[in-house]
Amino acid sequence: MYSVTVRDHFMIAHSFRGATFGPAQRLHGATYVVDATFRRRALDEDGVVVDIGRAGDQLRTLLSELNFRNLDDESAFAGRNTTTEVLAREIFDRLAAAIRDGRLGASAHGLASLCVTLHESHVAWASYDGEL
Amino acid sequence: MYSVTVRDHFMIAHSFRGATFGPAQRLHGATYVVDATFRRRALDEDGVVVDIGRAGDQLRTLLSELNFRNLDDESAFAGRNTTTEVLAREIFDRLAAAIRDGRLGASAHGLASLCVTLHESHVAWASYDGEL
Amino acid sequence: MYSVTVRDHFMIAHSFRGATFGPAQRLHGATYVVDATFRRRALDEDGVVVDIGRAGDQLRTLLSELNFRNLDDESAFAGRNTTTEVLAREIFDRLAAAIRDGRLGASAHGLASLCVTLHESHVAWASYDGEL
Amino acid sequence: MYSVTVRDHFMIAHSFRGATFGPAQRLHGATYVVDATFRRRALDEDGVVVDIGRAGDQLRTLLSELNFRNLDDESAFAGRNTTTEVLAREIFDRLAAAIRDGRLGASAHGLASLCVTLHESHVAWASYDGEL
Amino acid sequence: MYSVTVRDHFMIAHSFRGATFGPAQRLHGATYVVDATFRRRALDEDGVVVDIGRAGDQLRTLLSELNFRNLDDESAFAGRNTTTEVLAREIFDRLAAAIRDGRLGASAHGLASLCVTLHESHVAWASYDGEL
Amino acid sequence: MYSVTVRDHFMIAHSFRGATFGPAQRLHGATYVVDATFRRRALDEDGVVVDIGRAGDQLRTLLSELNFRNLDDESAFAGRNTTTEVLAREIFDRLAAAIRDGRLGASAHGLASLCVTLHESHVAWASYDGEL
Numbered sequence: 001m002y003s004v005t006v007r008d009h010f011m012i013a014h015s016f017r018g019a020t021f022g023p024a025q026r027l028h029g030a031t032y033v034v035d036a037t038f039r040r041r042a043l044d045e046d047g048v049v050v051d052i053g054r055a056g057d058q059l060r061t062l063l064s065e066l067n068f069r070n071l072d073d074e075s076a077f078a079g080r081n082t083t084t085e086v087l088a089r090e091i092f093d094r095l096a097a098a099i100r101d102g103r104l105g106a107s108a109h110g111l112a113s114l115c116v117t118l119h120e121s122h123v124a125w126a127s128y129d130g131e132l
Numbered sequence: 133m134y135s136v137t138v139r140d141h142f143m144i145a146h147s148f149r150g151a152t153f154g155p156a157q158r159l160h161g162a163t164y165v166v167d168a169t170f171r172r173r174a175l176d177e178d179g180v181v182v183d184i185g186r187a188g189d190q191l192r193t194l195l196s197e198l199n200f201r202n203l204d205d206e207s208a209f210a211g212r213n214t215t216t217e218v219l220a221r222e223i224f225d226r227l228a229a230a231i232r233d234g235r236l237g238a239s240a241h242g243l244a245s246l247c248v249t250l251h252e253s254h255v256a257w258a259s260y261d262g263e264l
Numbered sequence: 265m266y267s268v269t270v271r272d273h274f275m276i277a278h279s280f281r282g283a284t285f286g287p288a289q290r291l292h293g294a295t296y297v298v299d300a301t302f303r304r305r306a307l308d309e310d311g312v313v314v315d316i317g318r319a320g321d322q323l324r325t326l327l328s329e330l331n332f333r334n335l336d337d338e339s340a341f342a343g344r345n346t347t348t349e350v351l352a353r354e355i356f357d358r359l360a361a362a363i364r365d366g367r368l369g370a371s372a373h374g375l376a377s378l379c380v381t382l383h384e385s386h387v388a389w390a391s392y393d394g395e396l
Numbered sequence: 397m398y399s400v401t402v403r404d405h406f407m408i409a410h411s412f413r414g415a416t417f418g419p420a421q422r423l424h425g426a427t428y429v430v431d432a433t434f435r436r437r438a439l440d441e442d443g444v445v446v447d448i449g450r451a452g453d454q455l456r457t458l459l460s461e462l463n464f465r466n467l468d469d470e471s472a473f474a475g476r477n478t479t480t481e482v483l484a485r486e487i488f489d490r491l492a493a494a495i496r497d498g499r500l501g502a503s504a505h506g507l508a509s510l511c512v513t514l515h516e517s518h519v520a521w522a523s524y525d526g527e528l
Numbered sequence: 529m530y531s532v533t534v535r536d537h538f539m540i541a542h543s544f545r546g547a548t549f550g551p552a553q554r555l556h557g558a559t560y561v562v563d564a565t566f567r568r569r570a571l572d573e574d575g576v577v578v579d580i581g582r583a584g585d586q587l588r589t590l591l592s593e594l595n596f597r598n599l600d601d602e603s604a605f606a607g608r609n610t611t612t613e614v615l616a617r618e619i620f621d622r623l624a625a626a627i628r629d630g631r632l633g634a635s636a637h638g639l640a641s642l643c644v645t646l647h648e649s650h651v652a653w654a655s656y657d658g659e660l
Numbered sequence: 661m662y663s664v665t666v667r668d669h670f671m672i673a674h675s676f677r678g679a680t681f682g683p684a685q686r687l688h689g690a691t692y693v694v695d696a697t698f699r700r701r702a703l704d705e706d707g708v709v710v711d712i713g714r715a716g717d718q719l720r721t722l723l724s725e726l727n728f729r730n731l732d733d734e735s736a737f738a739g740r741n742t743t744t745e746v747l748a749r750e751i752f753d754r755l756a757a758a759i760r761d762g763r764l765g766a767s768a769h770g771l772a773s774l775c776v777t778l779h780e781s782h783v784a785w786a787s788y789d790g791e792l
Contacts, residue, residue, distance in 0.1 A: 006520050007386065011288075012293055013291050013292050020180075023332040029292060049481055056519075067287070085180055126181065144689055154449065163692075165782050199683065199688070200683040200686050213444075217443065256448060259398065271782070313745055347576050349571055387535040388532070405649045420596050424541050424557060425542070429650050464554050608707060612664070613708055652667070653665050656662050657661045
């Protein structure tokens, strides 16, 4: 299996509901350094997994919809805790939709799976990994 | 599949038996930077893979049982080379036992698998990855 | 010159005033990975720059006063933009006060200078470096 | 599953053919930081996945055949774009051949799989992962 | 002293003249991960060292003039070895000119010094640090 | 001022004397990732700060004299705590002697200063920085 990963980041405010979260129930924030890993069984005609320029641009576009925002005010997350895990899944879903819609090029329809990892600090990170 | 990783470290002395190990047969030591990755298929009611606070505390507790010790004197490793691979498996087993015993909370019984990685330097690391 | 550095982190929400800041004028947030570097010309009687355990504990205590907060609501920053640079200086000042008050031990009075660096992402960081 | 990873690097010049590659069609170059991950189900008699000294030496030997070269002039890559993905696969194949030939020792015949990752910058990397 | 650093990268081909360089006399290449550190004694009216958005954009613009090129063909380096040190100085000079010309804003005239670091691998990097 | 840095590592056992060190009074160990930074005001005739090949080889040679050892048994450290700071200074002194003795080449006599940093984990490191 081949894979290609691109890295970018976004910065948000949010708060959590539930005693489990302790002081993180207060309004606070995070920088998320995001790794998007694209996988396919055989390379395309150009000898790549995905057009890395388009993949990076698309990731940046998707992250800009979340960047510099208070996620507590975003309707997309109404009634949900925007934990690192939930955000990894959300970005996975948006990137998977972009692939299906052809925004990463026709060749990207040959991708097999995708993994999105969000690093919230130097000592903690979370991922969502799934088939496409 | 969702995952969450927490990072910590411990510092030990040890020596190896066997010509394969060359100068590492002498008493020496290592800092191990440890990544514990917890995985589950669906998030729990709080929207997380595991209570990251409890996961980090439990990892620290387990590592403190090894930290600042000469592993050649630890009965847990009698007759075994404490290679990075063996230590990754040992910490995996201890963390798996903590999960089974409920020390990471009831929700942690829903975890599917665990991976423990020990970085011994900027150019070498080892892991043990298994089902729970 | 000798130095010792310890690393920790904190997570906050805030917003900026001024057209310079563009979309960062909206309420958002950040994870700051903090490096505190202590320097002295000669080592103390124990052969160290500073008691690294006390230095790490003190840094953690100071950061816990900012962690999981919305800095727009903190009186300490009233009327000021809490840029990475301003926060680096604030943590420098609080750590310098801790050193003067003896919270890092008597030997820490021999420290010559201090540098506080805040990493806001994998591609941007800021520091304040000054005499003690 | 156990794994061990060793890291090294090599520096090459090359160019790409195809409009997809934009300015990378010009002669340019890259540093590739290479991670080779060896996996096996059970440890060998020494308690290791592979003799890490031999694994590192063999990786260095293989990379030296590519290091400080213009890949456009290498017959091994005639008619192919030497993308990061293609190079990851090439190094995988050469390392797999070294394992089969016994260059990592007899015990290495017990290895189950191998993953080769090439980091081309702090924000992009590619891998080839396969059975042995 | 305050500082702010931004990170970016570029990828080039080149060769060196002189027996000192051994196999690096052949045409090869490198990825350079570039850190540009801007310093000033007091913050400007916005509470920053430099407008980090403009600093990052300017760094990207300057690096794009070198990116995806064979430096052996660039007249700017005719008759010189484009060692990591020489490139760090060249980028320093171009960034210093951009500051003088007002391309980082009027406030940037208050900058005291600049350091440019080029990482050529995970085990080697070089810098040029100077007054402005 | 120009600088060049090379990175390597070594792995040792040791123990500390003094209540300040708490559990680190027990025999334990560490991996030290070492950065050696060489500085000079003007580049030499080859356009470099130092022959990076010779610098890296010399660093490796010096570290091999400490690698895979119990420092409590080394006469060089008799009666001293081998703290990270003390070790940084020791490696500084040995590297400075190598420079004076011409082991880094004649051009290395033009070096102005040297900094040796030892990373003992992902959250702690120490340096000694001095004139040559």
